[in-house]
Amino acid sequence: MEIEASNCESCKRIIVPPRDICPYCGPNNPMNRTTISNEGTILTFTSLQRPPEGFEPPVLLALVELKGGATVLCLGTRDEQSGTSIGSSVTLRKDSLDRFVYHLAK
């Protein structure tokens, strides 16, 4: 799976999800649509025991730095609970609610 992103011509940063205006450079800089790899590394994570209504605890959350450069918040599944650590290599997919879900690389 490739991840939809945008690429700022001015600062070269990759933004996920894609945007029309670069949040770093402002409205006077062209943004182009692109896609990046779904492979990345866990920067940090938590297991949320008291999530909001509509979520079953624990909710595993991680900030993943993608190889393409952007960082995205992801959900983890129960299977990922024990093996997750800072620096873990992961691949992302999207769930039915259009959220990123990470899986530990084999």
Place this chain on the structure above:
Amino acid sequence: MKPVHVIGAGMTKFGVLEEGILELVQSASLQALDSSGSRGESFDHIFVATQNPDEFTGVGHLSTLTADRLGLVPAGATRVETGPSSGSSAFEAGYAMIASGMADLVLVVGVEKMSEVERGTASKILAKMMSNENETKYGATPTALAAMIARRYMHEYGLTRDELSLIPVKAHRNGAKNPLAHFQKEITVDKVSNGRVVADPLTLFDCCPTSDGAAALVLASEDKTKQIGLADEYVKVLGVGHATDFHAVQHRLSMTSMNATVVAAQRAFKMAKLTPKHVDVCELHDAFSILELIDMEDVGLVERGQAIAAVKDGVTAVDGDLPINTTGGLKARGHPTGGTGVAQIYDIYTQLMGIAPSALQVDTPQIGLTHNIGGFGNNMVVALFGRN
């Protein structure tokens, strides 16, 4: 810009209170009026800071409502909202109005009444300050984001769980001596570290409560201060800085620093022509224990990664060289969101005037600093105050 003085301040108790939102506004405001001798004066403007009274209490339009309730019509009145930094933003607006010469006497009041709704509903209301697309949709909460920041900070700087617990322990030690604090009971490192986990590595005791409460300030120009007859019973505003960061945590450039604090602090220090070395007493936004350490570093009070060493050495205790959150901070004083920024200034005002609770009074501080976070780390105000 013209000089601006804080000539009076008032604050209700923070906690789960009987009083309704307007009673809290009135109580804090009248105290501020009385402490400045400005009852009977004609106010040019009122700024009311509140994050979301419409949903927490069903009461809206707090600007005119406050003017009317306090008998201050036809003063101009404006409601200010920047999330939990609303209080400081309202103060900033009041400051600017006097500094520019548009006004001579301004009332700033910050309030939130959060206990009328269930905890789950309160969380849902507060979650609106986060990015829905990148955070809320995933089930993330402010605590979850703070937990991820804490884990990353531990990874980068070797902070331990028991070291982090020293922050809430200090907050409660100070809160226990503050009659206005939400929590007035001491806690131990063991209780914090082994408390119920909310989002690992953070436990319940790393997180501030939601509170009811209000605080108020009277700001005046030099001329007005003299006209009211105050010789030297006031505190000078020396600098104010305000900055934003990217809305979602994932778009920020660091996981262990909040750039809005860095920029806001630089602006405030530049305006005041001071450096972090000049600060004698601070109120920092410790909604979560980890934030107090990051705030210390971002404001420039200590080097990166060195905050916990200062805490362990007692530097940030009431009797240390750089007392931080002497009245308990958000953790123990409590956090009625729109009220917090004004309460921080109330606390610095009392410190610089020498009228803080005696067990919490710092020895003749000259310069005080407040730091208030809005959103989850994306709308910060830093202000500097000087003893007269």
